[in-house]
Amino acid sequence: MAEDGALLEITDLQVAFHGxxxxxxxxVDGVDLSVTPGxxxxxxxxxxxxxxxxxxxxxGLLPKGTEITGRIGFEGRDLLKESAxxxxxxxxxxxxxxxxxxxxxxxxxxxxxxxxxxxxxxxRSVGRREARARAIEMLxxxxxxxxxxxxxxYPHQLSGGMRQxxxxxxxxxxxxxLLIADExxxxxxxxxxxxxxxxMRRLREETRAAIILITHDLGVVAEVCDEVAVMYAGxxxxxxxxQDLFAFPQHPYxxxxxxxxxxxxxxxxxxxxxxxxxxxxxxxxxxxxFRSRCPFRIERCEEMPPLxxxxxxxxxRCWRAPLQRLVA
Amino acid sequence: xxxxxxxxxxxxxPTLFLVSVLIFSLQHLLPGDPALVMAGEEAxxxxxxxxxxxxxxDKPLPVxxxxxxGGVLQGDLGESMRLRLPVGQLILQKLPxxxxxxxxxxxxxxxxxxxxxxxxxxxxxxxxxxxxxxxxLAGISTPNFWLGIMLILLFAVKLGWLPASGYVSPFxxxxxxxxxxxxxxxVLGTAIAGVIMRHMRSAMLQALDSDYVRTARAKxxxxxxxxxxHAVRNAITPVITLGALEFGTLLSGAVLTExxxxxxxxxxxxxxxxxxxxxxxxxxxxxxxxATYILMNLLADLGYILAxxxxxx
Ligand SMILES: Nc1ncnc2c1ncn2[C@@H]1O[C@H](COP(=O)(O)OP(=O)(O)OP(=O)(O)O)[C@@H](O)[C@H]1O
Ligand code: SF4
Ligand SMILES: [Mg+2]
Numbered sequence: 001m002a003e004d005g006a007l008l009e010i011t012d013l014q015v016a017f018h019g020x021x022x023x024x025x026x027x028v029d030g031v032d033l034s035v036t037p038g039x040x041x042x043x044x045x046x047x048x049x050x051x052x053x054x055x056x057x058x059x060g061l062l063p064k065g066t067e068i069t070g071r072i073g074f075e076g077r078d079l080l081k082e083s084a085x086x087x088x089x090x091x092x093x094x095x096x097x098x099x100x101x102x103x104x105x106x107x108x109x110x111x112x113x114x115x116x117x118x119x120x121x122x123x124r125s126v127g128r129r130e131a132r133a134r135a136i137e138m139l140x141x142x143x144x145x146x147x148x149x150x151x152x153x154y155p156h157q158l159s160g161g162m163r164q165x166x167x168x169x170x171x172x173x174x175x176x177x178l179l180i181a182d183e184x185x186x187x188x189x190x191x192x193x194x195x196x197x198x199x200m201r202r203l204r205e206e207t208r209a210a211i212i213l214i215t216h217d218l219g220v221v222a223e224v225c226d227e228v229a230v231m232y233a234g235x236x237x238x239x240x241x242x243q244d245l246f247a248f249p250q251h252p253y254x255x256x257x258x259x260x261x262x263x264x265x266x267x268x269x270x271x272x273x274x275x276x277x278x279x280x281x282x283x284x285x286x287x288x289x290f291r292s293r294c295p296f297r298i299e300r301c302e303e304m305p306p307l308x309x310x311x312x313x314x315x316x317r318c319w320r321a322p323l324q325r326l327v328a
Numbered sequence: 329x330x331x332x333x334x335x336x337x338x339x340x341x342p343t344l345f346l347v348s349v350l351i352f353s354l355q356h357l358l359p360g361d362p363a364l365v366m367a368g369e370e371a372x373x374x375x376x377x378x379x380x381x382x383x384x385x386d387k388p389l390p391v392x393x394x395x396x397x398g399g400v401l402q403g404d405l406g407e408s409m410r411l412r413l414p415v416g417q418l419i420l421q422k423l424p425x426x427x428x429x430x431x432x433x434x435x436x437x438x439x440x441x442x443x444x445x446x447x448x449x450x451x452x453x454x455x456x457x458x459x460x461x462x463x464x465l466a467g468i469s470t471p472n473f474w475l476g477i478m479l480i481l482l483f484a485v486k487l488g489w490l491p492a493s494g495y496v497s498p499f500x501x502x503x504x505x506x507x508x509x510x511x512x513x514x515v516l517g518t519a520i521a522g523v524i525m526r527h528m529r530s531a532m533l534q535a536l537d538s539d540y541v542r543t544a545r546a547k548x549x550x551x552x553x554x555x556x557x558h559a560v561r562n563a564i565t566p567v568i569t570l571g572a573l574e575f576g577t578l579l580s581g582a583v584l585t586e587x588x589x590x591x592x593x594x595x596x597x598x599x600x601x602x603x604x605x606x607x608x609x610x611x612x613x614x615x616x617x618x619a620t621y622i623l624m625n626l627l628a629d630l631g632y633i634l635a636x637x638x639x640x641x
Contacts, residue, residue, distance in 0.1 A: 090548065092549075096547075099543065101539050104538065104540065105542070107561075108540070109636075110558075119547040167543070
């Protein structure tokens with residue numbers, strides 16, 4: 001789905017960590033993704049599949065010494081070729097990120113206002129007063145009551161939901177074109193979660209930013225995303241528009257994931273629970289990575305399948321695609 | 329916050345009481361009769377007896393304690409048997425010297441220890457990190473007396489840049505005062521710098537790995553802002569506490585260094601007093617040192633609270 005007008009276009013991204021014990025973890029192994037302005041791409045997949053590492057690679061926030069190859073096209077440039085300095089200029093300005101832990105992601109020693117103003121002062125040539133006004137405006141925008149009072153408060157004085165709103169205000173303070181939200185609601189309770197998602201939806205309408213939403217929760221994907229990428233063991237195994245994915249999952253792993261949703265339980269039978277576990281990424285398994293857990297595997301699965309186009313421009317990394325024939 | 333400080337102040341009373349009892353009883357376990365020492369070898373038994381009476385040495389220990397502590401509570405630390413001077417006056421004479429030395433040593437320790445800790449954490453695993461750690465270990469493990477003697481040999485004897493010993497008050501001549509105290513301050517300061525550096529390093533490693541530092545980087549902040557504003561601000565709070573405690577130990581722990589450099593501070597006062605069985609002086613000095621130490625503890629807590637928005641409200 002290398003569409004025209006993509007804001008972010010990742011091609012064959014590979015990320016390897018070299019451990020102190022000499023072992024190499026291939027956390028991301030050939031990821032292709034793209035997002036267009038005004039749309040939301042959901043990335044799902046179980047823990048350790050490489051979702052966060054992919055987004056940190058885009059932000060240039062992976063630790064020094066990490067081996068990153070491929071191409072991360074952003075506004076026509078390859079971010080992997082940009083200098084650290086240039087990346088710093090983009091971060092917090094053209095692209096921004098919010099994290100899972102609203103409790104620990106804000107600095108406990110500085111006020112909310114200081115931390116938001118800081119981003120504005122960094123990227124805009126404005127004075128303290130203007131930065132403050134802008135920060136308060138942002139706090140109002142994310143529906144934090146009494147923004148002037150909150151501006152002077154420290155993170156510990158705010159509830160988890162309010163802190164996550166403050167994080168969003170901070171991320172959006174310079175009108176980024178790309179917003180990456182890495183499990184922004186996982187740490188919050190259900191009602192707050194719904195409010196934050198609603199807020200993100202509204203902000204997307206207002207700002208026309210492209211959003212990447214990383215989550216474990218398929219319900220969240222169904223609610224806010226336009227497209228979905230399913231990750232498994234460092235690879236994308238399926239990409240599709242949201243309705244298509246939920247209607248007809250094309251990869252056995254996705255079928256399994258959807259089986260975890262209550263309404264699919266009845267139909268999916270034995271696939272409802274995916275047994276087995278993710279392969280050890282420091283050994284970089286050959287063949288289809290889902291093989292050990294896949295009920296559909298055939299001999300050919302000893303060989304790694306490529307992302308195969310099926311109907312509607314969707315892609316799946318499975319030799320047995322299209323799957324309807326098998327499931328129906 | 330105020331209840332916390334209030335609670336600490338209340339704790340101060342029983343602590344000091346315990347310390348005073350300890351000082352008093354341990355002191356009297358020392359062999360040797362102070363009255364004999366004081367009277368001299370040719371003194372008649374009558375004279376010795378008179379001295380005993382005068383300083384209440386003929387009374388049972390608990391009575392002596394009550395006498396002493398009663399005086400202390402009224403601000404009277406007793407009288408030096410040897411010098412025939414009020415202990416309070418002696419302490420007031422010597423304390424500023426030791427304080428000056430402690431402040432200079434602490435300044436050196438912080439100025440070296442904190443940046444070194446930050447740099448070695450930022451450059452973790454590199455040659456710089458290893459070099460800093462080697463220096464820190466050297467600073468901690470070099471005996472103060474040896475370093476003191478070496479510095480005297482180099483700067484005073486060989487190069488002749490600084491006086492080998494003696495002390496000049498800064499109220500008399502600031503420059504000469506610094507010249508007489510800089511070497512002992514270096515000796516005391518470098519040892520503490522190593523400890524501070526190590527604590528700063530581990531606190532920084534933790535801070536640099538934190539989520540809020542990642543957030544700061546995600547904002548596009550310059551690395552120096554990330555390190556010196558976001559990480560250091562959080563990493564430094566436990567080091568403040570450590571610094572205050574180290575300052576407390578400097579007051580009593582500088583004995584040997586003061587001896588080597590012939591600095592007439594607390595160290596010299598207490599050594600002379602112990603050797604001459606000058607009970608009142610030993611008790612007074614130890615009590616004041618303990619009180620200062622506890623006070624530094626309190627200040628450390630206060631600093632910690634002030635540096636920590638979560639505790640402030
Ligand atoms: N700094 C690092 N050094 C070494 N390995 C790392 C590092 N960061 C991540 N990894 C490894 O990379 C793999 C992918 O991690 P990642 O955080 O991207 O998973 P994730 O899909 O975000 O999972 P989760 O849903 O739990 O957040 C994991 O095996 C993880 O252990
Ligand atoms: S390629 Fe084979 S093993 Fe892999 S998902 Fe498809 S059927 Fe299963
Ligand atoms: Mg993650």
